[in-house]
Amino acid sequence: MYQNRLNIPSTNQPRVVVIGGGFGGMQLIKSLYNSKVQLVLFDKHNYHTFQPLLYQVATAGLEPDAIAAPLRRILEECPDFYFRMAEVNHIHPEKNTISTTLGELDYDYLVIANGSKTNYFGNKSIQANSFPLKQIPQALDLRSHMLQNFEKAVLESDQEEQEALKNIVIVGGGPTGIEVAGALGELKKHVLPRDYPELDLKNMRIYLIEATSRLLGTMSEHASKKASQYLQHFEVQLILNKLVKHYDGKKVTLEDGTTLSSKVLIWAAGVKGNIIDGLRPEAIQNSRILVDAYNRVQGYEDIFAIGDVAAMVSEQHPKGHPMVAPVAIEQGKLLAKNLIRMVEEGKQLQPFKYIDKGSLATIGRNRAVVDFPGGIRFGGFFAWLIWMFVHLFSITGFRNKLVILANWIWNYFTYDRGTRLIIRPYIKFDHEEVERE
Numbered sequence: 001m002y003q004n005r006l007n008i009p010s011t012n013q014p015r016v017v018v019i020g021g022g023f024g025g026m027q028l029i030k031s032l033y034n035s036k037v038q039l040v041l042f043d044k045h046n047y048h049t050f051q052p053l054l055y056q057v058a059t060a061g062l063e064p065d066a067i068a069a070p071l072r073r074i075l076e077e078c079p080d081f082y083f084r085m086a087e088v089n090h091i092h093p094e095k096n097t098i099s100t101t102l103g104e105l106d107y108d109y110l111v112i113a114n115g116s117k118t119n120y121f122g123n124k125s126i127q128a129n130s131f132p133l134k135q136i137p138q139a140l141d142l143r144s145h146m147l148q149n150f151e152k153a154v155l156e157s158d159q160e161e162q163e164a165l166k167n168i169v170i171v172g173g174g175p176t177g178i179e180v181a182g183a184l185g186e187l188k189k190h191v192l193p194r195d196y197p198e199l200d201l202k203n204m205r206i207y208l209i210e211a212t213s214r215l216l217g218t219m220s221e222h223a224s225k226k227a228s229q230y231l232q233h234f235e236v237q238l239i240l241n242k243l244v245k246h247y248d249g250k251k252v253t254l255e256d257g258t259t260l261s262s263k264v265l266i267w268a269a270g271v272k273g274n275i276i277d278g279l280r281p282e283a284i285q286n287s288r289i290l291v292d293a294y295n296r297v298q299g300y301e302d303i304f305a306i307g308d309v310a311a312m313v314s315e316q317h318p319k320g321h322p323m324v325a326p327v328a329i330e331q332g333k334l335l336a337k338n339l340i341r342m343v344e345e346g347k348q349l350q351p352f353k354y355i356d357k358g359s360l361a362t363i364g365r366n367r368a369v370v371d372f373p374g375g376i377r378f379g380g381f382f383a384w385l386i387w388m389f390v391h392l393f394s395i396t397g398f399r400n401k402l403v404i405l406a407n408w409i410w411n412y413f414t415y416d417r418g419t420r421l422i423i424r425p426y427i428k429f430d431h432e433e434v435e436r437e
């Protein structure tokens, strides 16, 4: 027997509904493979996104399909598994159901794994006019917009207008901000001069603005210093200790009144949990869902949250764990084990313990910084090799690994970026503000 438009068969097994096929949700489902539950996954996209390489799509280093994998294919070997491409917009804990854009479904266990969205800290002008980097369509918009600006710059006779078209401002000195800045610095140095010989690129400016006193605030001082040094190699201009106050699409205004002229502002300054309506307000803190050591949402027995959206507050992690992929993957793995213990074995649950394996960030070719546990810190070529190995190892699917490796080898030896294509021209629509998350 099938239930409403969603066409999910009724079952005698407990139904586990998962919201989000990101790092956490996908790992959870893979780890529940062959267990005695019915699995239903909802995602608003039909693919999984490998977000750590989004910046390479935005800067013409990779095609989007190299960092995406169809959810149905990844999970095709799971029996009693159903995927529905739909957005979940409400949770009804009182009747154990969720509402989606395709209809309502009841659950025995609900796992919220829908990640995070861009945080504009309430600044409407930035939300309306900047480019976030959280999803593949956003990376493609940014790539098209930057290339369209260069095409316009070639035709522009007004010097000020031409500079605004060439300049790029990045806000946020975390790993995403510095990786984008490094990749753009490389484009400026090696690719754009060949593509646009008519343009004077010496006066093209790439600014990286960070509100605190150093880059890579979550990594060591050593990593911060190295990252600043590497960015200078690519002529990226660092502006520290400054907040951006306003952006109208042409001019960036800092809190001290300084203005920078640029038609591209890349917003990499923060994310916040993706909160779906319906949970009790006490379960939400600082835009994340409060969970106990078993990832159970505060105040509920059968609702769990994992990954970016979940905050497991402890003495060691007073604000919850860092919003990174390994946390989501580890939580997905353990929650699957705990669900099996609950449903099949009636055993006690195991608490989550995060083992931090270290942090990495790359800044253009041959340069990266690494912080490993035990105070092992270094930067340079070897760190860059480690960065490449870790990312290649982590990306889903053999085809994607092969495509990315081939692209990297090509880009490395030719100093080229084969994907600087305006396939889907960027056009700004008025309704876009709400979607820029």
Ligand SMILES: Cc1cc2nc3c(=O)[nH]c(=O)nc-3n(C[C@H](O)[C@H](O)[C@H](O)COP(=O)(O)OP(=O)(O)OC[C@H]3O[C@@H](n4cnc5c(N)ncnc54)[C@H](O)[C@@H]3O)c2cc1C
Pocket: 019, 020, 021, 022, 023, 024, 025, 042, 043, 044, 045, 047, 048, 049, 051, 052, 053, 054, 055, 086, 087, 088, 089, 113, 114, 115, 116, 133, 134, 175, 176, 274, 276, 306, 307, 308, 309, 323, 324, 325, 326, 328
């Ligand atoms: C540009 C960038 C670079 C990053 N680089 C790194 C890095 O180098 N290393 C690292 O460890 N981490 C990195 N991160 C962070 C990492 O990507 C996240 O921590 C990780 O993706 C969190 O996993 P998750 O499962 O919680 O959510 P996600 O992987 O974000 O998955 C959430 C899923 O939920 C879906 N979804 C959202 N809302 C709904 C809804 N209402 N209904 C249905 N589906 C929904 C989304 O489509 C998505 O598929 C980066 C993030 C970004 C944005």
